[in-house]
Amino acid sequence: MKTEELIAKGLSLPLMEAFYTIQGEGRFTGHPAYFIRLGGCDVGCVWCDVKESWEAGKWPILPIEEIVAEAVKYPGRLVVITGGEPLMYDLGPLTSLLKEKGFTTNIETSGAHPFSGDFDWVCFSPKKFKKPHPSIYKVANELKVVVFHNSDFAFAEEHALKVNENCELRLQPEWSKSEKFTPLIINYSKYHPNWKISLQTHKFMDIP
Numbered sequence: 001m002k003t004e005e006l007i008a009k010g011l012s013l014p015l016m017e018a019f020y021t022i023q024g025e026g027r028f029t030g031h032p033a034y035f036i037r038l039g040g041c042d043v044g045c046v047w048c049d050v051k052e053s054w055e056a057g058k059w060p061i062l063p064i065e066e067i068v069a070e071a072v073k074y075p076g077r078l079v080v081i082t083g084g085e086p087l088m089y090d091l092g093p094l095t096s097l098l099k100e101k102g103f104t105t106n107i108e109t110s111g112a113h114p115f116s117g118d119f120d121w122v123c124f125s126p127k128k129f130k131k132p133h134p135s136i137y138k139v140a141n142e143l144k145v146v147v148f149h150n151s152d153f154a155f156a157e158e159h160a161l162k163v164n165e166n167c168e169l170r171l172q173p174e175w176s177k178s179e180k181f182t183p184l185i186i187n188y189s190k191y192h193p194n195w196k197i198s199l200q201t202h203k204f205m206d207i208p
């Protein structure tokens with residue numbers, strides 16, 4: 001099979017990096033986790049802190065067996081698939097292989113592409129720069145909105161109306177604006193208690 005075909009079937013994927021660390025944000029904050037960061041993103045957030053991930057062609061294309069073989073070397077059995085925008089790929093084969101090896105599978109996605117894969121936890125972080133695909137709203141376990149601008153509170157509420165009723169709601173200050181927005185988020189959450197606060201604790205711990 002040609003490489004393009006293997007990628008289209010989700011059997012080989014561009015891997016930007018993979019590392020074992022502590023999940024710093026969202027519901028699984030504090031959990032040891034193996035991160036698989038896939039290359040490629042067409043969302044274009046102005047404040048993106050992994051802009052080098054955008055170009056998929058820059059990264060090695062690896063068979064999913066090889067990606068999973070690295071993951072099993074570490075003792076933790078929580079895996080977070082992130083990017084880039086991981087839903088640019090069919091994540092079905094990768095997630096079933098991870099599950100076969102006993103992993104709990106989490107994804108961090110902007111939801112900008114059709115949903116795929118077998119995930120135990122879907123963290124949906126919509127971005128203003130590319131509209132989410134409708135398939136994400138019913139599967140999202142967590143709506144995590146990054147606050148970079150005052151208008152992001154209204155943006156967050158707009159998406160909260162669309163997600164399923166079990167979806168947890170979180171607001172997270174964008175790192176470079178956290179001095180300004182953390183107090184506003186604290187206040188917002190106190191008066192809109194369906195929202196919880198997510199902080200990028202890995203940045204405080206100075207870990208990836």
Ligand code: SF4
Binds near residue numbers: 042043085
């Ligand atoms: S979706 Fe994620 S990787 Fe893509 S531009 Fe936005 S922050 Fe960066």
